[in-house]
Amino acid sequence: MSRLVTLSVGAVAALAIAGCEPGAKVSTQTGFRGAGLNQINDVSNIKAAVAIPAEAYPLPPDGGPTAGQTYQNVQVLRNVSTERFNHLMAQMNLWVVPANAPAEQAGCNYCHNPANMASDEKYTKVVARRMLQMTQNINSRWSSHVKQTGVTCYTCHRGNAVPAAVWARADNTSADPDTIRGNKRGQNTPDPNVGYASLPSDVFGPYFAGQAADEIRVASARALPSPDHAVSIKTAEASYGLMMHLSSALGVNCTYCHNSQSFRAWNLSTAQRATAYYGIRMVRDTNQSYIESLTSVFPAYRKGPHGDPYKVNCTTCHQGVSKPLGGVSMIAQAPALRGPGGAPAPAEAGPNAGAAVPAAFNQPGTLTGRNEPAPIPGRQ
Ligand code: HEC
Ligand code: HEC
Ligand code: HEC
Ligand code: HEC
Secondary structure (H helix, E strand, C coil), X not given: CHHHHHHHHHHHHHHHHCCCCCCCEEEEECCCCCCCCEEEEEHHHCCCCCCCCCCCCCCCCCCCCEHHHHCCCCCCCCCCEHHHHHHHHHHHHHHHCCCCCCHHHCCHHHCCECCECCCCCCHHHHHHHHHHHHHHHHHHHCHHHHCCCCCCHHHHHCCCCCCCCCECCCCCCCCCCCCCCCCXXXXXXXXXXXXXXXXXXXXXXXXXXXXXXXXXXXXXXXXXXCCCCCCCHHHXXXXXXXXXXXXXXXXXXXXXXXXXXXXXXXCCCCHHHHHHHHHHHHHHHHHHHHHHHHCCCCCHHHECCCCCECECCHHHHHCCCCCHHHHCCCHHHCHHXXXXXXXXXXXXXXXXXXXXXXXXXXXXXXXXXXXXXXCHHHCC
């Protein structure tokens, strides 16, 4: 009897030690051979491909009078043919305010006064015009991230007037910022954004609000402490909180982007980390240049506790998969959303210049400004 108990306790302990999640797994290689850069997924956690709504009607051929000639108050889509303009309006209907939405959020009238389609009296139309420019900006200037796959309104909205995953500045739990009593500094508040870990739970404000964002890089180039590298543990914790968001937004673990031998070294990381690097800059640009500028347009009930509008993070598009919508491109349904083109967005000036990312795979010093040799074991 006691042997049986020992045995079963042993079996349970072995399962616990193995961190066991029963069920089938699939393993996909994401990095260099032999480096152990594999993404392991529990088959039951893999999301089913999302159902993409059928087109309202087939895209009409280009040509004929433009929307700017036909209508009175077209500012962004002026040069799009009238036929294609009408098609895009029908698509926007399906993507943002479809027929199955609550009655007050369905159809052309969510943005338009049916008696005067040219009028901008509804705030939703003013927002939608800015969203058109924002989508064009993402597709034309951030192909470093969205490649030729591109995005449409559906990538974020998925048939909702307000996308399911958005963020605004978190409500501060401490009333008096000058006291340490009762001020949790955003910690010990279980929050799904940081995987319920005891990490600062407001990870978006510091990193995703605009170009003047906090520095994500926290690791030192040296083994021992040095005065030229003074980064607080609190800063490092915030950075890790952000990494928890990146992982959960994409439904991956850390080694999808990093080699755990060194989280810092770019030449040991996977190509996905470079894509993510541009993604971070794209999110900042989107929030700062397009959504913040709508602050005075949104009614109070559409804003967060601090009065800022709801903004974009990695989950807004990705929703738990490494390529939004399983990598399916919908841009052929709305070629006007490709935008006018133009120079790719400069990610950043200075030693962290985004253009340097691909080069960094061979020479990480181009990114860090410190010319360290790689791989890591050769480092002093
Ligand atoms: C999500 C908001 C939204 C929805 C839904 C929407 N529209 Fe629009 N509509 C706009 C915006 C924004 C413009 C202006 C585009 C621009 O400035 O380039 C516009 C412009 C128009 C115009 C040009 C009016 C003029 O004279 O200036 C027409 C016509 C139009 N829409 C028809 C429709 C129809 C028909 C539907 C329903 C099938 C529809 N729209 C649904 C946002 C919307
Ligand atoms: C990158 C993600 C993203 C894309 C792409 C996107 N939107 Fe949005 N949209 C948002 C976010 C975030 C908000 C919420 C802002 C808020 O509520 O404060 C929003 C809000 C809106 C609203 C206001 C809804 C309301 O009820 O207040 C409209 C209308 C809208 N978007 C239309 C569009 C249209 C049309 C397109 C495509 C041309 C589009 N959006 C593409 C992220 C996106
Ligand atoms: C989707 C890709 C991706 C995932 C997943 C990811 N990271 Fe990162 N990580 C990045 C990128 C990109 C940077 C650099 C950000 C920058 O420079 O702006 C970074 C930076 C870091 C840094 C700072 C390195 C330095 O130079 O100081 C650490 C530490 C880190 N990540 C840890 C983690 C951990 C731990 C996880 C898992 C919880 C994780 N990362 C998941 C992409 C990722
Ligand atoms: C506006 C929508 C949008 C947002 C927001 C967004 N992404 Fe993406 N991301 C995409 C699209 C579209 C692709 C697919 C590109 C392709 O087909 O290769 C992609 C691809 C990626 C990939 C490459 C996946 C692979 O297997 O090659 C990574 C990594 C990634 N995104 C990370 C991020 C991170 C991290 C964030 C937040 C900082 C983010 N993305 C925010 C749209 C978005």
